[in-house]
Amino acid sequence: VDLNSDMGEAFGVYRLADDEALLDFVTSANVACGFHAGDPETMIRTVEGAVRRGVRVGAHPSYRDLVGFGRRALDATPAEITADIIYQIGALDGVARACSTRVSYVKPHGALYNTMTVHQPTAQAVVAAVRAYDPSMPVLTLPGSAVIDAAAAAGVTALCECFADRAYTPEGRLVPRRQDGAVLVDEDAVVSRAVEMATAGTVEAIDGSRIEVHAASMCLHSDTPGAVALARRIRHALDMADVEVTPFT
């Protein structure tokens, strides 16, 4: 299994997550590219930290919304979205190149991530950016996402990620956050779900049924209290279960 986490979300003097600590547990780093977080020096520091540990670098592009941390949907045109994503992937790939690595995948951030899963023009705009930049680069998204069809139509690879702390519907989709029980807070349960997902490829859905989870990567949160401690526990439990934790790219 691969473990991915959002990284490089500092900006200037501001810090958000303990990237250095988290980098010890993940295998793929979704690095902010400057539009919702991440100034160039932060990007270099983050990519250098990833390179030192053999962690793969993915682009984590966003709507241009620093004050809203990219969490607010923006009614941008598909052409704007495509251009903004190409710009951000390129900027991070420039940093990666200067650090002797390259960007190996794309995972959009925040509101852009959410919008592309349900809004066909946005999904196509994201896919168009990846295809224009490097059609061999996979995009991370959710089960059932609009990106999956858009990517297939464009000859781009869309891969799904899973979440050990999110409830699933019997159909394998995420239970929406606004619904009760959507986010699991019991850390023991989260850890054991992570292990089951990684070993058996299954998880218990919200109705008690056991469903299959097909995911190229498991997402660990970086900016919640206790994120590092939980990442450590999950990584340790996976190691104990003899799961090979290795980049998906």
Place this chain on the structure above:
Amino acid sequence: VDLNSDMGEAFGVYRLADDEALLDFVTSANVACGFHAGDPETMIRTVEGAVRRGVRVGAHPSYRDLVGFGRRALDATPAEITADIIYQIGALDGVARACSTRVSYVKPHGALYNTMTVHQPTAQAVVAAVRAYDPSMPVLTLPGSAVIDAAAAAGVTALCECFADRAYTPEGRLVPRRQDGAVLVDEDAVVSRAVEMATAGTVEAIDGSRIEVHAASMCLHSDTPGAVALARRIRHALDMADVEVTPFT
């Protein structure tokens, strides 16, 4: 000879120069990368226009100063300057890649351009960025610039550009703008100086002596009134004089 000009300096709804017209006369386009001008859609439009005409794309990075159009010196650290330039070259190179070309040289903008010619740490920071991104990429600068030594020490190529509308000292440096006669306004004189520079490699200095001008490229202004008309005249005069106008990279 090569003719270069600043391009892509629109931002959102704002337009500055008539890039489409100018692209017909130049062979190298210094494309703004977002820090002083140039949003991603503008960058794509500009690079597409360059590709259609076989015009080479150069990065035109700046201090981060949109409201000041990059014309104000900023006391950034060398590490900040290096990171900012890598980010900007990468962003433009991403756009270039999406348009089936690549960035082939770097010419910093405005206050950063001026500072790097006289301030050793800034010159080294610029060169460090180019070296980290692609050591084979040349940097355009002025005769006598601090960048020349910094580039030589780092194994990077620094090339000089010349200006048909600027007065030269007998030593081959530009007469500072604040000095009387520093900028030539007589268009006929500018055109004939351009031709002499391109054919004989010489120009009349401000003291009346004739000096040698060693330049890889000649800079045409883009954002002054009459810029397009003057570019057309210079290009026409060079064509009439059988000068091959071709990219320097």
Place this chain on the structure above:
Amino acid sequence: VDLNSDMGEAFGVYRLADDEALLDFVTSANVACGFHAGDPETMIRTVEGAVRRGVRVGAHPSYRDLVGFGRRALDATPAEITADIIYQIGALDGVARACSTRVSYVKPHGALYNTMTVHQPTAQAVVAAVRAYDPSMPVLTLPGSAVIDAAAAAGVTALCECFADRAYTPEGRLVPRRQDGAVLVDEDAVVSRAVEMATAGTVEAIDGSRIEVHAASMCLHSDTPGAVALARRIRHALDMADVEVTPFT
């Protein structure tokens, strides 16, 4: 009648409209406050120009979206919208104070203007900002706007503006732009509609019926080609018709 127009929408080196010319024809200037356009020096220059001619200064706040010129809807929370508008009114009022005048009304810009007419929480957020800043300050909006009820509930004054170049429904609403015939391009017709609106308080609706137009102000566009010439014609026609053109505040 009052004539209002968007002003101060330059940014740094970028210019958009010919504010100096337009200020000769309008009586109320909607001055950009920095979020979609308008740096502080531009704001000062614009307010000084207004003061010299006895033109009233209104705040023209926007979503924070410089690259999109505030034309893109942004899913901001009501608290964010309220805070952003208070900030922008205050900033412009600071400039006004330094120029010996004060902000006397508020007309939101672009996507924020459109959203507040149809989206109750946004309408309330706009009204909350005006009420917190100065409850005696009127807000300009459209007939049928959600702002009208929100303002009434909060004890704030909402006033409507009319457009000589937009088609009206028989109910007195604007015909949506996407509909054929929504925008009148015949300048003679626009001028005569302006005069009829100002003298008789009526206009011909899109179905040929004649409807009443109750408006505190008539909006003249500033950023379209020919905007100044049309403003001159309308102002001249109003003067010829002995209409007193005077600020609504």
Place this chain on the structure above:
Amino acid sequence: VDLNSDMGEAFGVYRLADDEALLDFVTSANVACGFHAGDPETMIRTVEGAVRRGVRVGAHPSYRDLVGFGRRALDATPAEITADIIYQIGALDGVARACSTRVSYVKPHGALYNTMTVHQPTAQAVVAAVRAYDPSMPVLTLPGSAVIDAAAAAGVTALCECFADRAYTPEGRLVPRRQDGAVLVDEDAVVSRAVEMATAGTVEAIDGSRIEVHAASMCLHSDTPGAVALARRIRHALDMADVEVTPFT
């Protein structure tokens, strides 16, 4: 004595200092105005916290440099500096007005603060902004600052602040930070110096002599580790020494 501290230096999701805790100990809050830190919601939250405790609100304007936190000198023109400061004071005063208070003084931030103490045109530009906005508003600066003369010439009040953790020259100036011993790290010493400054109006200079300190306010740092604990100790020691801690405005 008055105690002032920088506040409201969060931005969007990013937090810097524990403003809520610090507000319990200070009497004047220098509130960031959006150019180096401080989005409008943060500004409202900060001013509300100040109002609840009777803490005075001062404007803390900066060069426009979010990524550099206003710590980098920027070669802005005096007119730009004046306009930027008017804009920022106005924006904060708008927020203050919405929170039933007003801005009562100005203390520039970071590089702008440092530059105005030594660079006459910048000092004059700062004073011009304050004078244009409200000539009765005092400006906080350092002993020996260029602002003092500029303010006197313009009929504006410049007041000095003191620092319990900074070494002083025998002439009453701050020892430059780059010099050994410029910043005191012994908290006991800092606390006792604060009490001596507030009670006797004196402090031991770096050469061992005892000098007079004439200051309207004492500055407490907000963004260093231990800032809150030290502020608590200083405030407690002042209370124990029967010093009345009260706003200087």
